[in-house]
Amino acid sequence: MDNMEFTSSYSIKGIFREILRYKTGVFSLLIFAILILMSIYAYLRMPYEKAKELWNDSQAWLKYPRNAIPTWLAFFSGKNLPKNIYLKEPKEEIISDNPKVIRYTYNIDYTYDDFPSEFNIFLNSSFKENPPNLKIYWINPYGDRILLAEKTQRADKDIFYIGNEFSIEQKFTDYYKEKLGFYPTFPITIMKGLFGDIETQQVKKGTYRLEIEVQFGDKSDTIQIEPIIYGKVYGVAGTDHLRRPLELGILYGTPIDLAFGLGASLSITIIQLILATISGWYGGWVDNIIQRLTEIYMLLPFLPLMIMISLFYKLTIWQLLIVLIILSIFGSGIKTQRAMVLQVKTLPYIEAAKTYGASNMRIVFLYIIPKILPPVIPGLIISIPAYIFLEAILSLFGVLDPTEPTLGRIIEEAFQNGALYKGFYYWVIEPSLIIVLLAVSFALLGFVIDRIVNPRLKEV
Numbered sequence: 001m002d003n004m005e006f007t008s009s010y011s012i013k014g015i016f017r018e019i020l021r022y023k024t025g026v027f028s029l030l031i032f033a034i035l036i037l038m039s040i041y042a043y044l045r046m047p048y049e050k051a052k053e054l055w056n057d058s059q060a061w062l063k064y065p066r067n068a069i070p071t072w073l074a075f076f077s078g079k080n081l082p083k084n085i086y087l088k089e090p091k092e093e094i095i096s097d098n099p100k101v102i103r104y105t106y107n108i109d110y111t112y113d114d115f116p117s118e119f120n121i122f123l124n125s126s127f128k129e130n131p132p133n134l135k136i137y138w139i140n141p142y143g144d145r146i147l148l149a150e151k152t153q154r155a156d157k158d159i160f161y162i163g164n165e166f167s168i169e170q171k172f173t174d175y176y177k178e179k180l181g182f183y184p185t186f187p188i189t190i191m192k193g194l195f196g197d198i199e200t201q202q203v204k205k206g207t208y209r210l211e212i213e214v215q216f217g218d219k220s221d222t223i224q225i226e227p228i229i230y231g232k233v234y235g236v237a238g239t240d241h242l243r244r245p246l247e248l249g250i251l252y253g254t255p256i257d258l259a260f261g262l263g264a265s266l267s268i269t270i271i272q273l274i275l276a277t278i279s280g281w282y283g284g285w286v287d288n289i290i291q292r293l294t295e296i297y298m299l300l301p302f303l304p305l306m307i308m309i310s311l312f313y314k315l316t317i318w319q320l321l322i323v324l325i326i327l328s329i330f331g332s333g334i335k336t337q338r339a340m341v342l343q344v345k346t347l348p349y350i351e352a353a354k355t356y357g358a359s360n361m362r363i364v365f366l367y368i369i370p371k372i373l374p375p376v377i378p379g380l381i382i383s384i385p386a387y388i389f390l391e392a393i394l395s396l397f398g399v400l401d402p403t404e405p406t407l408g409r410i411i412e413e414a415f416q417n418g419a420l421y422k423g424f425y426y427w428v429i430e431p432s433l434i435i436v437l438l439a440v441s442f443a444l445l446g447f448v449i450d451r452i453v454n455p456r457l458k459e460v
Helices: 012-019 023-045 048-055 071-077 166-180 190-195 246-282 284-299 302-313 317-328 333-344 348-355 360-396 407-416 425-453 455-459
Strands: 091-097 100-110 118-126 133-139 145-152 157-161 206-215 222-230
Touching: 012 023, 012 425, 023 246, 023 425, 048 246, 100 222, 118 190, 145 166, 166 190, 206 222, 246 284, 246 317, 246 333, 246 360, 246 407, 246 425, 284 333, 302 317, 302 360, 317 360, 333 360, 348 360, 360 407, 360 425, 407 425
Parallel strands: none
Antiparallel strands: 091 100, 100 206, 118 157, 118 222, 133 145, 133 206
């Protein structure tokens, strides 16, 4: 066998030019370009630490719909699904000066084919002593005026969760009983009571009116009211159980997973390459120690060890990367690369280097490693998806930092909250699709590079 058979005459620049000759190579580079641009956009839009803090701040997402499907997915439903309706600029009418009573009226043109998901009223008031008292009325297209609730604001900033009030549900049940002439045999939810047709129990399209009468404790008291009728559609990626837009998690989780996979693969490959070269070049007791350590590492149960360490110490993804590198230093790649070193060290130019007095380190780093590097690159690239999948697996086991917005964490939270059981398929499919796309891209690129640097595959 020719000692040059396993190596390639291509430089890194030459390999890149060769990649562009293959359609799969161009496809992979295109995917990487999109991911890099997406990462740049994410970090220009908001620093990672701020995005992480925002992702874990449940109060920041209170005005977003819960478990809303992506906008593009709504096109396949065949329905005009509701979006968030933000009620602003009400008509103000002074009812009384002493005590100060103001009526705020909001008109709502409801044209959607499905019921809203929730209805909340956000309050922000300024008062001297006594907080404002509110009477909330709902006027439907039939002209019926229904008193939904009478409440006193509990603090300067407060939220009335209309959709969670059992008393309102009971009022709508009584309302349907009065209109139908008998006790309804079907369940009356608050959303159906607000926007339902009495006879068909379907959505009643038309003009609705929300009236809020506010009685202030003092004439100088003020209030800001923001009613929100929550929809079932939001954004390009939808929302999760905490109302967080999934595009934020995917936008920042993708570069994190990509950096994790690249960092792990690059670090482990370089370390193993150096150890394999030292082992093959020096031989003797140095070679013996490295090979025995490699055999011990190959016997260790890698995944159970990673799960155990992550479970005990609750590692962040970057701490996990360090542990992963330590547990993979003496991997099986050392034996493969050592075999290549043993062939390269017998080549004439190595003998010439020894003759003119080149040091061992110079021969190892300037003559041997550059020679065996091209055949190692395909393995480096193909191993990246494995490390990305490892992060996802550990996240699914729930052993990583729950505050880190990664693709694996998004999938884990989807399973924890029964996304598939409840029909929120997008919650699982979107991050999974990104992971699969990353894996396929790296795999195709690895195969192309292997074909370039491996003369036998190139002839096929």
